[in-house]
Amino acid sequence: MRAVATATAPAFTRRLARSRVRRWAGSGLTYLGLAAALVFFLGPFFWIVTTSLKGNEDFFSFPPRWIPLEPSLAHYERLFTKASGLRYFGNSLLVSTLSMFAALVVSLPTAYSIARWRFGGGALSTVLLVLRMLPAIALIIPVYLMYRAFGLTNSYLGLILLYTVVYIPFAVWLLVGFLRDFPVEIEEAALIDGCTRLKALIRVVVPIIAPGLAVVALFAFIATWNEFLFAVVLTGIETKTMMVLVTSFTSGGTDMFYGEASASVVLGVLPAFAVAFALQRYLVKGLALGGTKG
Amino acid sequence: MRAAALALRRKQWEPLAFASPSLVLIALVIVFPLVYAFFLSLRNFDLSVGPGSEYVGLQNYTEALFRDGRFWGSVWNTALIIAPSLALELVLGLGLALLLNRRIRARSILTALLAIPPMVSPVMAAMAWRMMFGVKYGAINNVGLQLGLIDVYFDWFSSPLISIVAVVLVEIWHNTPFMMLVLLAGLQSIPQELYEAAKADGASPWQSFWSITLPLLKFTVAVAVMIRMIDLTKLFGLIFILTYGGPGGSTETVAFNTFLVGFNDFRMSYASALSFLIVLGVLLLTLAFLWVSRQREARAA
Numbered sequence: 182m183r184a185v186a187t188a189t190a191p192a193f194t195r196r197l198a199r200s201r202v203r204r205w206a207g208s209g210l211t212y213l214g215l216a217a218a219l220v221f222f223l224g225p226f227f228w229i230v231t232t233s234l235k236g237n238e239d240f241f242s243f244p245p246r247w248i249p250l251e252p253s254l255a256h257y258e259r260l261f262t263k264a265s266g267l268r269y270f271g272n273s274l275l276v277s278t279l280s281m282f283a284a285l286v287v288s289l290p291t292a293y294s295i296a297r298w299r300f301g302g303g304a305l306s307t308v309l310l311v312l313r314m315l316p317a318i319a320l321i322i323p324v325y326l327m328y329r330a331f332g333l334t335n336s337y338l339g340l341i342l343l344y345t346v347v348y349i350p351f352a353v354w355l356l357v358g359f360l361r362d363f364p365v366e367i368e369e370a371a372l373i374d375g376c377t378r379l380k381a382l383i384r385v386v387v388p389i390i391a392p393g394l395a396v397v398a399l400f401a402f403i404a405t406w407n408e409f410l411f412a413v414v415l416t417g418i419e420t421k422t423m424m425v426l427v428t429s430f431t432s433g434g435t436d437m438f439y440g441e442a443s444a445s446v447v448l449g450v451l452p453a454f455a456v457a458f459a460l461q462r463y464l465v466k467g468l469a470l471g472g473t474k475g
Numbered sequence: 476m477r478a479a480a481l482a483l484r485r486k487q488w489e490p491l492a493f494a495s496p497s498l499v500l501i502a503l504v505i506v507f508p509l510v511y512a513f514f515l516s517l518r519n520f521d522l523s524v525g526p527g528s529e530y531v532g533l534q535n536y537t538e539a540l541f542r543d544g545r546f547w548g549s550v551w552n553t554a555l556i557i558a559p560s561l562a563l564e565l566v567l568g569l570g571l572a573l574l575l576n577r578r579i580r581a582r583s584i585l586t587a588l589l590a591i592p593p594m595v596s597p598v599m600a601a602m603a604w605r606m607m608f609g610v611k612y613g614a615i616n617n618v619g620l621q622l623g624l625i626d627v628y629f630d631w632f633s634s635p636l637i638s639i640v641a642v643v644l645v646e647i648w649h650n651t652p653f654m655m656l657v658l659l660a661g662l663q664s665i666p667q668e669l670y671e672a673a674k675a676d677g678a679s680p681w682q683s684f685w686s687i688t689l690p691l692l693k694f695t696v697a698v699a700v701m702i703r704m705i706d707l708t709k710l711f712g713l714i715f716i717l718t719y720g721g722p723g724g725s726t727e728t729v730a731f732n733t734f735l736v737g738f739n740d741f742r743m744s745y746a747s748a749l750s751f752l753i754v755l756g757v758l759l760l761t762l763a764f765l766w767v768s769r770q771r772e773a774r775a776a
Contacts, residue, residue, distance in 0.1 A: 208578075
């Protein structure tokens, strides 16, 4: 017995060592690949942030300085004062927040009707899905003409209305999923106690599915924040959003106003960062149905 | 029990009442404008000419399909952007998903960090990259010079071909993480026992990738590719910022071309017709996708 053990031991350790080396090399390559991916996917953000913090000294230095020696907020200050950046940032915030709430308020009862009473059957769900796939370019031409006739161009109301409605199909679709997971018994109890449907929905269902509502709300917020085509056509000098503001920095070839442009990009991507972390678990579902596109 | 059933019995009007606010809004703000646009596409309404217009039948559609070289150019450009973008997003996304699916540390934080680009608006992504492509102060030329990869300040938007390459690069940066997330979810739904069984039978990792991972991932791949394809046919914001269709219209996509016809030339009727052709294209893609997935289900059953 002993002899056998000693005879196989060296071979065994050799094999163990080889597999260990292989595993070690494998995980080394894995981390190397992921590190490369991080550099590629986050590098642009790093560069934009550092550029926005560079003063002239750092910006024009040769060889280029990747990290500013004397960080300054001068570009942000100029963006806010000269380019009305603060106003447009506020516009984006206002339009996104109000559209988000309006979309939720309108979509929730509809989703409830579909989830509890199968309202509209499969047909309604299909219609909602098709509306979700509808290219924005098909909608903007008639909407622009109608808004022009009603005096709704260059108005917050017009933009918020459009964003709210365009977002309904997506919000309903997500909310139906959350409502189907909700136990009917709790609602029944409230109904027996003499609540009306609407009261039961607001007082009993809403507090319990609040996390789901938050998910839908955040997706709605980021989608309207990111939306560009409707905004660029329908807004004017007072109602521009951040997405429209950056277009004013693109004139003048590829070497343009780096300072203010980079500062506005930093402000423009800020909500995306926040929401990406808040929504980690739901990203696939949301992105798949165009959750981040208006 | 009886009381519960009684309470749950709905009033006849309730489902409709609950659903009606959204339905009314959708009818007014989406369906009505679309119907209006369809009738508009049968006329010759041109804002730069005047408010009057007359019925011209399908003339706008026949013009687009048979006489409009620019439209077909934009179809070609869109295809030229979609094909390499999809292929590379799929390959890179699958690679990243496989890496993230290994036994690694800090997986969730890495996934979250890599998932940021698709949350950013196409406009902001394009703006950041436009600055990165900047001739003198852009990061790309400067990194290239420092590493000795290039020896002159390179203008990335001077030639049609390189402009397309630049657009595809930004598109890949923007949406590969989406592919990665969807495929990672697909990978995680494959039962681990299959791999253990394969290993016990002496299969190499390479063999189990080809005979377990890929076949089981096929459907996820099809769904993800389809979603990206439909999305890419609407490519607009990225083009608007990065190239504005240039140089010489070589990066004009169908959506961007329609936008220019509508809001630069003010040919509202013609732009409506073009937009309905895009809708038709997206619809055909969606149907093709549904057909493919039905086929697959039928074969599996």
